Amino acid sequence: MTGPSAPRLEFDPALPISAEAPHIASLIREHQVVVVAGETGSGKTTQLPKICLLAGRERIAHTQPRRIAARTVAQRIAEECDVEIGDFVGYQVRFTRKVSRETRIKVMTDGVLLSELTHDRDLKRYDTIIIDEAHERSLNIDFLLGYLKQLLLRRPDLRVIVTSATIDTARFSEHFGDAPVVEVSGRTYPVEVRYRPVEEDRDQVDAIADAVAEIATESGTGDVLVFLSGEREIRDAAEAIAGLGLDWDILPLFARLSAAEQQRVFQSHSRRRVVLATNVAETSITVPGIRYVVDVGLARISRYSARTKVQRLPIEPVSQASANQRAGRCGRLGPGIAIRLYSEEDFESRPEFTEPEILRTNLATVILLMAQAGLGDVEGFPFVEAPVASQINDGVRVLSELGAISARKRHEHIRLTRTGRMLARMPVDPRLGRMLLEGSRRGCLDQVQVLVAALTVPDVRERPSDHQQAADTLHRRFWEGVPGSEATEPKPDGEPLRHTAHTGTRKEAGSKTSLEGGDFEVLLNVWQYLRARRRELSGSAFRRLCRQEYLHFVRFREWEDLVSQLREVSKELELKRGTADMSEVLTSLLSGLLSNVGLAQTERAKPQERKRKPLTEYQGARGARFAIQPGSSCARSTPPLVVAYELVETSRLWARTVAPIKADWVEAVGAHVVTRTLSEPHWQQRTGTVVASETVSLFGVPLISGRRVNYGALEPKLAREIFIRTALVEGEWETRQDVVVANRFALSEAERLTDRMRRPDLLISDDALYEFYDARIPADVVSGASFDKWLRSLDDDSFVRLTPADCVTQPGALSVADFPDRWHVGEHTLPISYVFDPGAGHDGVTIDVPLELLHQLDGTPFGWQVPGLRTELATALLRSLPKRIRTRFVPAPDWASRALAWLRDDGAGTDEAFTDALARALKALTGELVAPSDWNADAIDSHLRPTFVIHDGKREVARGSDLDELRTELAPKVRQKLNRSASRITASGQTAWTFGTIPTTVELGPGVVGHPGLVDEGSTVGVAVAETPARALRQHELGLRRLLVCTNPSPVRSVVAHMSNTDKLALGASQYPSVPDLLADAWLKAGGQLLRQHADPFDIRDEQAYRRVADLVRADCAPRTQEVVRVAARTLAISAEVERRLAAMAPDDPVRRDIGEQLANLTFNKFISATPDPWFERLPAYLQAISVRLDALSKNPSRDARSRAEVEDMEILYAELCDEQPPGRLPADVEEIAFLIEEFRISLFAQGVRTAVPISPKRIRQAIARARSAVA
Template identity: 40%
Template sequence: GLGDIEAFPFVEPPDRRQVKDGVNLLHELGAFDAQGKLTGVGRRLASLPVDPRLGRMVLEAEKNGCLREVMVIASALSIQDPRERPSDKQQQADEKHRRFADPESDFMAYLNLWHYLRDKQKELSSGAFRRLCKAEFLNYLRVREWQDIYSQVRQALGVQTDSSPADSHQVHVSLLVGLLSHIGVKDVMDKQRASDGRRPMQEYIGARNARFAIFPGSALAKKQPQWVMSAELVETSRLWARVNAKIEPDWVEPLAQHLVKRTYSEPHWEKNQGAVIALEKVTLYGVPLVVGRKVNYGRIDPDLSRELFIRHALVEGDWDTHHRFLKDNRKLLEEVEELENRARRRDILVDDEALYDFYDQRVPADVVSARHFDSWWKQARQEQPELLTFSPEMLVNEGADISARDYPDTWKQLGQRMKLTYQFEPGANADGVTVHVPLQVLNQVNSDGFDWQIPGLREDLITALIRSLPKHLRRNFVPAPNYAKQVLAGVRQGGEPLLEAVERELLRLTGVRVPHDAWQLDQVPDHLRITYRVIDERKRTVAEDKDLDALKRRLAPRLRKTLSEAGDDLERTGLRSWSFGTLPKVFEQGRMKGYPALVDAGDSVSIKIFETQAEQRRAHWPGTRRLLLLNVTNPARSLLGGLSNQAKLALSRSPHGGAVALFDDVVNAAVDKLMLDLGGPAWDPVGFDRLYQHVRADLHDTAADVLAKVEQILSVWHAVGTRLDGLRASASTDDVRDQLGRLVFDGFVTATGTRRLSDLLRYLRAIERRLTKLPEEPWRDEEWMDRVHKVEDDYADLLRHLHPARRGDPDVTEIRWMIEELRVSFFAQTLGTPTPV
């Protein structure tokens, strides 16, 4: 090495800053290593008769195969420029020198000039060559000096130069090695106007934040490149760059590995790379060579890279991989996330830190990327295949107090198993629980049980119901959540509606009775009300609603069409006899279920498949009746012929609008009575034949009996109407008119049934008694009427809350007749009632 420069006994020691600058330059050129020791390059530089920068260019050129060209340029740079520019002949000199210019490199001008002079020396005598130099504004002595230095350098290197021309790129790369601190990049944010004000002057940012401009005499002055290197920077009125060439920044970095500074920002996981990537910035003496280059961050900061790999690839699953444990873990996470959605909570699943800790404790410290992980896991899974697999217990927070059983996947009803889905999205139409009802089974599903909700939301539902009560009732059940919990502990989902169970339990707990109409169901949050989503055979949504009955009504035409298409072989029209074998009570095709029935079509009957058993019952009885009447003799004419004039007069006052309609009503009621004798409608040819024989034999006599009762009913009905017309209008008379309209109407005989015709006559006679007493005790009549109206209102409320299919059930219609008996007990007690009311 050079030894300790500061310890050398200089006669006049140099300035320390100059020594430092010199050492820094030698380090830049690669003559010193990082410890300040002389390198092989430094030893070779010491033997060259040129400036170290120029010598370094020559040594690099030797490696790059452009030694001759770079020696020429380096030799030129070591002397004063041989091109002269006399003040009185500047234009002529510029024109002569312009022949050698290169638009992208002043260095190449030296090479072009060298070739020109070499050729002329061969052509001309010594004197002629001197005159040529003078004429073309070239200093002959400097040219000779240039050639001498070239020879000395070549001799010092002891090489024979290649005569073939070198690549311009390699030439400039070789020059760049000696000019690493003389590069510059355009300052795009700053343009200054030249002193003469004619055009903007572009500044360059150089090493150590130096700012310079390209000298006007440079070939690059007009079309200034983005990046330049300069042979020298001269300070006059400003810092000027002389002898310049265009370069590319990617030439610099490989040559300045020992000088550049690298900084990294925005380390982040990239799934496609399977690694943590950062943005690299490379600077040389403050000049940015590379900005925003993506590099693998694992080599730079393995600890952070490992953390990001675990968080993103393993915890978040942002990684395309085939590893089974990740799929299994993701499935478990989705199950717990789904449980959170179902429970409408965000405190069940453990947080990402818990998952990170799980992997952090198991994944080795040197695993920083997907490639590293794959290599490690290939061996580790052979010994511990479940090492990285979650357990369900570790994913649920302690104290979550939740059971997946309370949030089932399916809802069972009448043999149907329907899918349940959950949505935790307040404001969405389907927020909450959704039951997926296949269109083909929609007719088999009813709302029974859905009012109880799923077990996991039942307590919230009861709480919301209590809060929906009017204040005077609600204050008896405060705090509502506590009462909801107690109610839930005391009820069990069964056959009764939820509201009835809650009412009964609140009464038991507090002694306070909640009227059924006090519940304000519209105040219950939507997510606590089941959404019914009807789907087709391809699982596509057909329609959805919170109201199942409304949904059924909306889709009834489509469902009927579906049933009709499925039962095309069964449905028929224009039937006048039982010619179709046994009629099944249930039609099934796949999951679809329908209910066939005979339908009265007037002059014939049809077979049609209905959606519900209630519709089947309502259609099949009159359909069977019609088929019987089509096959027996109608007794209407013979009955009419046997009537007295008084009977004819009574019957003529019926609400039917004519004798034909009245006799049809009587005959229909008679057939119904005969069908009832044998247990109801038929479903096969044998059963129908039994009905047919019975009706054919007894229809005339039965119809005559019915007609006799109807005659009495109409006589009393007419008398009541006449008396009513003679009374002053009042609330009581209005009530009587309403009652009469419910008892006697077009079709009342069949609707009432033969069994109740005697009761109907009694009800009319009770009205007679009421009207007789009304003028004497109107206040008492109103009192009894109000009591009856209260019962009627309760009955109307019951009908409103009942499923439409149940409103015609015998136990429900019986209440209507019990109300009539109640009227008898109030207004005509002496007539008596069959049972206590």
């Protein structure tokens, strides 16, 4: 090589690779691919580029997995070649490029070489490519190895050198078609491996302390390197080792340490040290002075979950290769000792190599670059180890989430969208690039650039283990905004800035903040604060401030550099700069973080947790559940919806760098991936449109639930169908639109006619009506407004109008003559309505009856039904007959028609019961006798029995199909109505005849007749109107009796004077409140007896007739009252004796209960006046019969039980009859049955006592039947 820039090609003989340089150069000339394997210290990284020059190669690309390695390697090679960096030897890392046209050796990160593929697909600027540290199997390395395998087929001139530690070199050789492998030994010494598995009674920290104590007993010198899995484990181990009392330095080493603390590990020292490190010291960093290694065999391994879209950091056992790398760290200076805190069997069972990154990482970036370079799909790419399908699919899903690729059919190549092409040109993660693009669109690119850079570099906020509280206190200022410029000047180095003017009023730890942008706004506040302070302070003062406030100066400069570089990239891509509200900033960030959205889950705290606020759990994408990291500014405020920059799983799934968001922001940037579910589409009367309930979710996270949307705009075809069916066919549209109103009237008329005829089959179906509208209404009519607009555009709308004839299937079948609108009853006309609703209570014919007419209606005519239903009614009655008769009339419809025809010819009227008339016709036609009891009315369908609706004015008061029951139920209301109508003749509170002449009837309205008479009001008398003559007579008699007592002097004093002491004693044991009350009731009873003795109560209608009977009663009142008292005294005397005997019986004795109830019905308060004649005289006999029964009970208790059962049968029948009576005093014929049952008791229990009348169960039943007939 000649020229001013020609390098000095010399090989250090101390390096093991130097001896192999000629051989390697020869292999490079002869083979396209050479694999060089060697441990650290063999010299392969720095010497291989020079060996390639020795082999005649001219343009060499040399890749490194890390930026710092690329810079330092380039500098080292330049020094050895005695050239300036950027001249013959240059380097390029992200955003930094130091190369020239004369550059022959270009050292770069593997990512830079990947990005060059987008504009130099065949890498023609290079004839040699060195892939260094290939054993790390990073994502970029695997992609380059796969791509180069394809490229070698197109470029025979290209040479590829793959370097690796002595790990799995056969795999690289096989990948490149059995390429030759050169192994170069490193400068290493023997390492003694000791296995010290942790015993059951010891934990890991104890085992580490034991191992260090064991090393302390060794005679050798040198430092100890302890490999642990994380920071917490390092702190625990440091405390345990300190407890050993060794005079050694204990130094931690992990990535999050400040640069100064990390540098302590590499400084020269005189004391022995124990370095406690994570796997960062495994290959990336060479810790000097190490002669001993303690390995717990664990590490946090970054692993991406395709299911949850989370990059996890679980603690896992390291591979055999990693364990050997760790052990090798103590064999660099001389023989070493490695103590493994696990068994040899455990070591042997572990995987040989660490799983490549491509098998545990999201492939989105690779897929994006491959698509941009047109390299085909990832499924067919020749990776060293192909990723599983789930990872590939996950990468594709990420790009779909970012809107970077178009939807594709199966087996189609991935196609980039405009956004995807822009992202492929951006040297940042696709998610971060998507944020920049959205920031440009929303006018907040400046803020987003700052945040993207902050999320890329390590956090500038440091938390030294010995100053965590002080650091947290200072950092929490940024939760409240940008600290003011009034801060005190920095203090001397080494004195932490504990209090400043902007921390004096800080909120307490854990207090809620009102930051709209959450942790992202905190980062912006940090940025603004540091930028402002850097402008105000000198360089050294600013560095001192950063140290004192636990802010990493170097990381901040890197942050600034990255922001500057992002702005250069944005300028090249012509992105629009600007600043905006935090809502726009967060929306921009959301565009790249849609998988990290979470919805707060409200759960009740467990009792033991209520003293402290429970940790709020969030529902994340695809079923993930996470909590906000406690150090976040959002941890205590519990926003309902959040986005996180990252989700990391340690002890649980934590969200880091979190901000509150709103659902509509997510919907705005995630419209292409949100799931919109429309449910419950329905017609909304209020708006005249078809609406649906929309649910919007993102990867399973519900964002919006139950939002009303216009269904017609989204699904016009289905909305039109719903509009026609619901609004027009089902009539759910309240509108005055002329066509709609006219069509509904036509349909209602047709429905009214078909309901009358009980022929719903004649009515047009909803489907047919839908077809009518569907055939006429245009496709774009989906709402009330569009329907109105269409009708207004028509010159003639008759083709969309209905007539009643259009609304039935057989217009000629309509016949309404047999279904009248009115029912004529005497002078009255009752409206009839028809309903066809089988099974419903209102199905069939409904007749409206005014309340005041109810008592005058005869139910007989209504039993004939309307003419149109009469044949069906007769048919149903024939089918209800007993089988022995029913079989004579088959088929029933034919016989029903013949019987009705005979009745028409016979001139039968509706004043005869329909069943009687039908029986008469059947007998005439066949000679078959049908008794009234043969008909089974309960078997008749309800629609064949008219429903009576009773109304008082416009108010319905009752309805039912049994007119008699309605009369009974409404009797009080009828009387009230009649009395209100007859207020001119009614009276109340009278004690003398002041009524003039009381008529027997009174006209209360058209065809409404009432029956006035006196009524007993207790201590006074009034005039009231009864609904029937029988009730009027009953009330009138009782009222006359009361008036006689009011107008005549009481005979009680005379009666008492003639009473025996025995009678007086008996009267004192009654149910009356007092003896005077009993005597007054006896005088009332006597007055009633004398009234009936001297006159017919019905005839006493005026004062003159009343005075005549009053005079007659006055003359006989004393002796009659005395006789009544005598009967009462005898009754009560016997009753007292019976009660005495009952008291001696067991309380639960059925005989005692039966007789007790009998006594209660005979000797109650006011039993004297209430017991009708002639039964009052029989009371002593009934009581005497009880005594006889008790006498015989012990002799034949079974006979008593049988007799008691017979009595109970009669009493049940009687109770049913009483329940049927209207409120008030029972009719006389009903009251009489109670005393017939008493006579029946005598016949059963005391046959020696004579009955007053012949008595039997049959006679009682007949009496009950007569009472029912009389009421009807």
